[in-house]
Amino acid sequence: MIKKTVKDVEAALQGVQDGMTFMLGGFGLSGIPENAIAHLVKLNVKDITCISNNAGVDDFGLGLLLQKKQIRKMVSSYVGENDEFERQMLSGELEVELIPQGTLAERCRAAQGGFPAFFTPAGYGTEVAEGKEVREFNGKMYVLEEAFKADFAFIKAWKGDEAGNLIFKGTARNFNPNMCGAAKVTVVEVEELVKPGELDPNQIHIPGIFVQRIFQGERYEKRIEQRTVRQRD
DSSP states (O other), X not given: OOOOBOSSHHXXXXXXXXXXXXXXXXXXXXXXXXXXXXXXXXXXXOSEEEEOSOOOBTTBTHHHHHHTTOEEEEEESOOTTOHHHHHHHHHTSSEXXXXXXXXXXXXXXXXXXXXXXXXXXXXXXXXGGTTSOEEEETTEEEEEEEOOOOSEEEEEEEEEETTOOEEXXXXXXXXXXXXXXXXXXXXXXXXXXXOTTOSOGGGOSBOGGGOSEEEEOOOOOOOOSOOOXXXXX
């Protein structure tokens, strides 16, 4: 049996260097690779490009990397609740590529599947399409989008086995599956790491072929980005 396990987050992030491009799973604060992000902060890597749906909040997740000015470029679909992200973007300190959310997901999936590019109608006639090839198919205009090229993909899963097979839970099954296998190295942190054969094959969302390194994470906060409650009658 092939084992993809590594001892800890430090071993999992071996090879990370300044100037690299990283994919980071999650949506807001749901399903983000908390341990990997915290270690990137500790390593103090600089001039990195981060591909992620958004940057969460100021004092957690990717917001920690933004605070230390470690990110040179963000490739995202939403600025959201992160004031520092917005400030750096508007001041010109941070390069930002804003793209439609579906296009972001598909560019990950294209990289995962080995496709160099694809056509999509999203963004046609807007700034998103500037400088890109445009073609007509069946009377509708499409924009050519290239697959992402990333050095590492950092993924958070609920449960995984030593062979790298993964199960995601609830809303955390967002960009994480699309990013598995979409970079040169896929690093997965899980809440629970089990022996091969302990996962129900019918429940596995991503097979181990898309994973190079897996480890059991520690101390997940699982914050809520915004809590909205209704007053009791």
